[in-house]
Amino acid sequence: MKKFVLTSTLVLFSAVSLFGMTDSSLLEKAKNSGLKAIPKSELEILKLVDDPNNPITAKKVELGKKLYFEPRLSKSGLISCNTCHNLAMGGVDGVSAAIGHKWTANPHHLNSPTVYNSVLNKVQFWNGRSPHLEDQAQGPIQAGPEMAAPSKLVVNRVTSMKGYVDEFKDTYGDNVKIDFKLIADTIAVFERTLITPSRYDDFMNGNLSSLSKEEKKGLNLFIDKGCIGCHNDIGLGGTMQPFATAAKYKFANLGDFKGDKNRMVKTPTLRNIEETAPYFHNGGVWSLKEAVKVMGSTQLGLKISDNDAKEIVTFLKSLTGEKPKITYPILPIATKTTPKPDMN
Incomplete structure (x- = not known):
C-alpha cells in the first residue's frame, strides 16, 4: 500500500508543472491560443502539405530533389537551391544576407529563410509576394543577385540532358512539355515534403511527457508574453504581420527592406529556430536569446528579462524537429549541347 501511494503521488506531481498548471491545462491553453500540431498520421500530413493542382508523387519528389540540388539551373552552373537553403544546416545558409551570382550579396540585405516547413507558410518571400511554393520556386532561379538564369536557359540546360528528359517522361508521361513552370513546380513538390515534426508536436498531439518541465514552463511564458500573436497555427509563423510596432528595430538600417506596400513582413517560422541564425529579415541578430x-x-512593448528570455529559448529548442532522410542525388550527365556555365 505504501508503495502504491508513493507511486501515485509521484505521478500526480509529474502532471503538475513548475508554474502550478497541470500539463493537460497547458495543452488546452496552447490550443486555445491558436497553436496547432503537425498531425501524427502520414495521411493527415499528406492532406496538409499536398496541392491538388500539383499532387505529390514519389517520382515527382525524386525528380524535384535532383532539381533542388542541381547547380546547372544557375547561370554560373555553381549555385543550386540548396546553396542558400542548405538542408544540412536547418534549410538556411548561415549568413546575414544571401550570397548569389558573382558572389553578390542580396542588394536589400535579405536573409535566406528556411525551406524546412515552408509549405506551412501562408505566403512566401519576406514581402509575401508569392502565394505558394510553386510560384516562389521561379523567383530565385531568375533573380540577378541569386541564380541569375533566364527561364529559357534553364529549360535548355535541362532538356539537353537525356537523363532529365527520360525522368520527366517517366514522371509526367511521354508527351510532357518540359517548360520552366514545370521545372519549378517539380522543385516545389520536393519542398512540400520538407516538414519536421518535433517533440512539441508530440505534446500538442497529447503526449504530455514529451516536453520537459522547463520546456513547458517556457511554452507557458511564450503564450503569456503574447508571442503567439504572430507565431501561431501549425507553422508558428508564415503570415504577414506589421513589424516594429512598439519600438524601432535596432538593426532597421541594415539594408533597405521595409516590407510590402503596407509595411507588413512575413513572420518567420519558429520551427528549428535554433538552427537558423542569424535572425530577422536582415540577419541582424545572431543570438536566439537576444532575438x-x-x-x-x-513587437510587444515589453522588456523581457534575461531569465524569461532563457526560459522561452528553452521552449523554442523543443521545436527542433526530425528532418527527412535525404540522399544526395546523382545528377544527369551533361552533353555537348548543354549550355556552358556563364560567370558574367
Missing part, C-alpha cells in the same frame, strides 16, 4: 528580447521590445 527573443528584441521581439519583446519591438
Whole structure:
C-alpha cells in the first residue's frame, strides 16, 4: 500500500508543472491560443502539405530533389537551391544576407529563410509576394543577385540532358512539355515534403511527457508574453504581420527592406529556430536569446528579462524537429549541347 501511494503521488506531481498548471491545462491553453500540431498520421500530413493542382508523387519528389540540388539551373552552373537553403544546416545558409551570382550579396540585405516547413507558410518571400511554393520556386532561379538564369536557359540546360528528359517522361508521361513552370513546380513538390515534426508536436498531439518541465514552463511564458500573436497555427509563423510596432528595430538600417506596400513582413517560422541564425529579415541578430528580447521590445512593448528570455529559448529548442532522410542525388550527365556555365 505504501508503495502504491508513493507511486501515485509521484505521478500526480509529474502532471503538475513548475508554474502550478497541470500539463493537460497547458495543452488546452496552447490550443486555445491558436497553436496547432503537425498531425501524427502520414495521411493527415499528406492532406496538409499536398496541392491538388500539383499532387505529390514519389517520382515527382525524386525528380524535384535532383532539381533542388542541381547547380546547372544557375547561370554560373555553381549555385543550386540548396546553396542558400542548405538542408544540412536547418534549410538556411548561415549568413546575414544571401550570397548569389558573382558572389553578390542580396542588394536589400535579405536573409535566406528556411525551406524546412515552408509549405506551412501562408505566403512566401519576406514581402509575401508569392502565394505558394510553386510560384516562389521561379523567383530565385531568375533573380540577378541569386541564380541569375533566364527561364529559357534553364529549360535548355535541362532538356539537353537525356537523363532529365527520360525522368520527366517517366514522371509526367511521354508527351510532357518540359517548360520552366514545370521545372519549378517539380522543385516545389520536393519542398512540400520538407516538414519536421518535433517533440512539441508530440505534446500538442497529447503526449504530455514529451516536453520537459522547463520546456513547458517556457511554452507557458511564450503564450503569456503574447508571442503567439504572430507565431501561431501549425507553422508558428508564415503570415504577414506589421513589424516594429512598439519600438524601432535596432538593426532597421541594415539594408533597405521595409516590407510590402503596407509595411507588413512575413513572420518567420519558429520551427528549428535554433538552427537558423542569424535572425530577422536582415540577419541582424545572431543570438536566439537576444532575438527573443528584441521581439519583446519591438513587437510587444515589453522588456523581457534575461531569465524569461532563457526560459522561452528553452521552449523554442523543443521545436527542433526530425528532418527527412535525404540522399544526395546523382545528377544527369551533361552533353555537348548543354549550355556552358556563364560567370558574367
